[in-house]
Amino acid sequence: MADSHGAAYGYTGSYLKTPSNGNLWSWLTTVDHKKIGLMYAAAMFTFFLVGMSLGFLIRLELMEPGTQFISAKVYNSVFTLHGVIMIFLFIVPGIPAILGNFILPLQLGADDVAMPKLNLLSWYIYMVGAIMALVSLFVGGGVPDGGWTFYAPYALKSDTNISLAVMAAFVLGFSSILTGMNFITTIHRLRAPGMGMFGMPLFCWGLYATSWIQVIATPVVGITLVLVTMERWLGIGFFDPALGGDPVLYQHLFWIYSHPVVYVMVLPAMGIISEILPAFSRRTIFGYKAIAMSSMAIAVVGYLVWGHHMFTAGMSDTARWVFSLLTFFVAVPTGVKIFNWLATLYRGSIEFRAPLAYALGWIFLFSIGGLTGLANGALSTDIHIHDTAYVVGHFHYTMFGGAAIGMFAGLHYWWPKIWGRMYNEKIAIGAFAVILVGFNMIYGTMLVLGMKGMPRRYQDYLPEYANLNFIATVGSWILVTGILVMLYNLVRAIKHGKKAPDNPWGSTTLEWKTTSPPPLFNFAEAPTVTTGPYDFTEILREAGVEEGR
Amino acid sequence: MNGASSYSGLVDNAFIFILGTSVLLLIGVTLAMIIMVVKYRRSKHPNPAQIEGSVTLETLWTVLPTILVLVMFYYGWAGFKVMRDIPDDAMPVTVTGQMWSWVFEYENGKQSTELIVPTGRNVKLNLESVDVIHSFFVPAFRLKEDCVPGRHNKAWFKSTRDGEYNIFCAEYCGERHSAMLSLVKSIPPREFDEWLGVDPGPPEGAQLLTIKGCTACHSLDGSKLIGPTFKGVFGITETVLTDGVAREIVVDEEYIRKSMLEPDADLVEGYPKGLMPPQGTLVKDEEMDAIIEVLKELK
Incomplete structure (x- = not known):
């Protein structure tokens, strides 16, 4: 139990400089939540770079009509691998596993998560799942091509190893379930004395909502696995019409899991934004409870909207309008968050620094993601844009713009805390400007292409779509350049950055009240909490500013 | 658009x-x-308001x-x-999606690989698939509905302007998904009635190969698509896999017929398994005979 670590309070050296730190074994056997977070980061960013290269290849092929570099067969496998890697290995577990692990105990004033050994086990399960996922792609007759959704009966017909792939998703999901349980327990049991549930920083609320979705939604993958296995091995027809099954049932099960998971990806990112805005505005967050509760509302309503992925699949017309109506209700708590964030800027004392640049850019991109989703939620418009490039553009605005850019914002915010070093802020902001340009050139263009009718997952297209596709491809070069510069700037800082002070941004939450980087057990002495999470009285007094009017 | x-x-x-x-x-x-x-x-604003x-x-x-x-x-x-809300008076057309082509069949049995419709009249679509899920998408009509095997989805439209409009497959269906294209040709009703009224008789020759979807995977000019080309195939000696064991056969009438009924039984070496649906329920006996005759002539 974490409390037994209490004896170690008083060790104030960096967690990165513990005596055994030099060797790999000490990392592979660590139960320190901070090191586990960094091990996740190492694995996930490796996968991210692979996924990005595949995405780059997709855009290269689509630069002009006809076949440029890769055949249709290879192209189909490339977009499948891109989706599987990005979704299951990077975005879904990403923010909770990397930043959640590192920051959550610090923000709560705890010395670790509630179950540190289980936390390490979760990392190993993740690695096993990731390896299974990659292996499943290459055994059994070659690389699969069904897209990351693996719809029946196409994916079931092909020789590729669908059972192993679903098994891998379940193993990965199991890692998420354990991490989620660990976080829920940590939040309920290990908050510093004086910190109520509504005294937690909002990043913790985002992780809390996400953890519940992980725990409740992931078992559906297990159910699907059982059904797929029974169909494959016992010949009982669930999904394959040749055996008397219904392919649409597979789509239901797939989206009952995969739609709530969309919110798994984005809720922690919203938490990050809720940390950054007050810190750089030097004022309390506007509407704390509304932001916290809207996370929970999104988590709950998010369970009930999966059918909007299937408006053309042949569900009954009643089911379609019910799902459409429910989908629109998810938009409301999302809007509430955006308005509260804007109100947090109002009459603040705003310092425009790198993390804020990322956070504001995030609000811009995610707003586009959310707003373009409205046309997917409305029935008649969705019929036209469903399965077109519009949907691809829309979900990249939400998943890449929402989840991944949110993670980048968080990395820039907490990097000085994690490594005790500052990165070059000018390069960080410059790289992000490049990212914004490239991003909108690709995905904004895809929105237009989809409106004009270009279907998704097309290796070749009619000449009328040529110009826009060319623009999107040029955008991909710009985007990748920006990302690489951004990552280089961060990695370079680990060794060569200037030493970071304990609280470089003037933030108020507990992680900034310990050293940068923190000691092994986080705090020299266990903190107690007497104010709300965003109380700037002390920061303002230190800065010599009078009490806010 | x-x-x-x-x-x-x-x-x-x-x-x-x-x-x-x-x-x-x-x-x-x-x-x-x-x-x-x-x-x-x-x-400019050092003193924030704590709201x-x-x-x-x-x-x-x-x-x-x-x-x-x-x-x-x-x-x-x-x-x-x-x-x-499909109007009662709509003319039914059965749309069949197959890897990787579209076939349209009218009430009188006439088949076409393009969807010819009368401008200004209601058309009802019965959407079927013989293999995997396809999605019938006509951007200009704002129309899309999936062809799901084992289900019988419906849709309808009324074209308001003469012209040609793209048909795409919008649900991923395999290697040549992006080549699964066709056209809606919206023509004046009088021309349409004429077109529909002309009984072309049962489709013949190369037309049969197109309508049955054969040419989506088997070329007529010797190029390699998903399956072996039909050009000059009759009478040659091929290496096939029977239950995984390689053996040599001569492509004759019997072999072609068996390949239509059980495509994977004697699979030509080097080509993928499991892609071609068994044709027993899709191609009539006399159509099979006609196809064999066509292949004999394709030198």
Whole structure:
């Protein structure tokens, strides 16, 4: 139990400089939540770079009509691998596993998560799942091509190893379930004395909502696995019409899991934004409870909207309008968050620094993601844009713009805390400007292409779509350049950055009240909490500013 | 892109309302951020106001967006309802998706690989698939509905303008998904009646190969697609895999017939398994004979 670590309070050296730190074994056997977070980061960013290269290849092929570099067969496998890697290995577990692990105990004033050994086990399960996922792609007759959704009966017909792939998703999901349980327990049991549930920083609320979705939604993958296995091995027809099954049932099960998971990806990112805005505005967050509760509302309503992925699949017309109506209700708590964030800027004392640049850019991109989703939620418009490039553009605005850019914002915010070093802020902001340009050139263009009718997952297209596709491809070069510069700037800082002070941004939450980087057990002495999470009285007094009017 | 169906205007109105509102909101959010970041910059505004919240504002920006999205829902539903109410007098056409081509069959049994329709008349589509899920998509009509094997989905439209409109497959269906294209040809009703009335007799020769979807995978000019080319195939000696064991056979009538009924039984070496649906229920006996005759002639 974490409390037994209490004896170690008083060790104030960096967690990165513990005596055994030099060797790999000490990392592979660590139960320190901070090191586990960094091990996740190492694995996930490796996968991210692979996924990005595949995405780059997709855009290269689509630069002009006809076949440029890769055949249709290879192209189909490339977009499948891109989706599987990005979704299951990077975005879904990403923010909770990397930043959640590192920051959550610090923000709560705890010395670790509630179950540190289980936390390490979760990392190993993740690695096993990731390896299974990659292996499943290459055994059994070659690389699969069904897209990351693996719809029946196409994916079931092909020789590729669908059972192993679903098994891998379940193993990965199991890692998420354990991490989620660990976080829920940590939040309920290990908050510093004086910190109520509504005294937690909002990043913790985002992780809390996400953890519940992980725990409740992931078992559906297990159910699907059982059904797929029974169909494959016992010949009982669930999904394959040749055996008397219904392919649409597979789509239901797939989206009952995969739609709530969309919110798994984005809720922690919203938490990050809720940390950054007050810190750089030097004022309390506007509407704390509304932001916290809207996370929970999104988590709950998010369970009930999966059918909007299937408006053309042949569900009954009643089911379609019910799902459409429910989908629109998810938009409301999302809007509430955006308005509260804007109100947090109002009459603040705003310092425009790198993390804020990322956070504001995030609000811009995610707003586009959310707003373009409205046309997917409305029935008649969705019929036209469903399965077109519009949907691809829309979900990249939400998943890449929402989840991944949110993670980048968080990395820039907490990097000085994690490594005790500052990165070059000018390069960080410059790289992000490049990212914004490239991003909108690709995905904004895809929105237009989809409106004009270009279907998704097309290796070749009619000449009328040529110009826009060319623009999107040029955008991909710009985007990748920006990302690489951004990552280089961060990695370079680990060794060569200037030493970071304990609280470089003037933030108020507990992680900034310990050293940068923190000691092994986080705090020299266990903190107690007497104010709300965003109380700037002390920061303002230190800065010599009078009490806010 | 201009709409060309009776309900495309309704869909476009919903688009204009939803996207228009969205653009306004996005501009508002973005301008608000920029203005506040400039106006309240620390050098000019060192002393922040600690405002914790406002019940009035929270209520306002919960209720107003709720009303707004309900209006959007209504717009979406209104257009959708028209799409789903199939008029009783609509002319039925059976649309069959197969890897990787479309076949359209009219009430009188006439088959076509392009969807010829009379402008201004209601057309009802019975959507079928013989293998995997396809999705019948005509962007100009704002029409899309999946062809799901084992299900019998329906759709309808009324073309409002003469012209040619793209048909795409919108649900991923395999290697040549992006080549699964066709056209709607909307022509004046009188011409249509003439066209439909001409009984072409049972499809013959190369036309049969197209309608049955053979040519989506088997070329007639010697090029390699998904399956072996038909050019010069009759009479040659091929290496096939029977239960995984390689053996040599001569491509004769018996072999071709068996390959149609059990495509994977004697699979030509080097070609993928499991892609071709058994044709027993799809191709009639006399059509098989006709196909064999065509292959004999394809030198």
